[in-house]
Amino acid sequence: MSDDPSDAYAPRPHRAGHPAARPSWAASGEHLPEEAALPSAPGHHKDLRILRRAHRRQRRVATLTALGYFTLFLILSARSPSFMTEPVTGGLSTGMVLGLVQLPVTWLAILLFEYTAGRYVDPLARRMRQRNALLAERETGL
Numbered sequence: 001m002s003d004d005p006s007d008a009y010a011p012r013p014h015r016a017g018h019p020a021a022r023p024s025w026a027a028s029g030e031h032l033p034e035e036a037a038l039p040s041a042p043g044h045h046k047d048l049r050i051l052r053r054a055h056r057r058q059r060r061v062a063t064l065t066a067l068g069y070f071t072l073f074l075i076l077s078a079r080s081p082s083f084m085t086e087p088v089t090g091g092l093s094t095g096m097v098l099g100l101v102q103l104p105v106t107w108l109a110i111l112l113f114e115y116t117a118g119r120y121v122d123p124l125a126r127r128m129r130q131r132n133a134l135l136a137e138r139e140t141g142l
Contacts, residue, residue: 047128054121062113069105073098 077084077095084095092100 047124047131051121051124051128054124058113058116058121061116062109065112066106066109070102073102 076098084093084098086094088094088097
């Protein structure tokens with residue numbers, strides 16, 4: 001045994017170039033037909049970054065919608081109580097109306113979250129799941 005630990009920190013070979021890391025169809029030398037080729041897509045890590053970014057944006061928009069309105073209500077209550085106590089219609093004050101509007105704003109934030117999930121995040125996740133299933137199917141040779 002050597003006291004030199006430099007080989008313990010040697011860079012490991014990249015797995016993609018390792019023969020055991022190749023899918024079974026690639027190891028056999030068999031070529032895929034053009035119609036069976038995987039859709040061109042960025043790498044797996046880039047896909048995950050895109051998915052995380054879309055989900056993060058979705059959470060931020062929905063959270064800022066609900067919390068932004070609530071914060072606005074609190075600031076108006078603390079900074080301008082005279083505005084909040086002004087009567088509007090039917091004996092309700094401005095503060096009561098703004099307080100009652102918080103529930104629909106929360107529903108709006110939920111609907112916004114669901115809309116952006118269905119429109120942007122879910123299709124990204126579905127594509128990644130299908131591509132991973134296709135890769136796993138091809139690796140096992142089924």
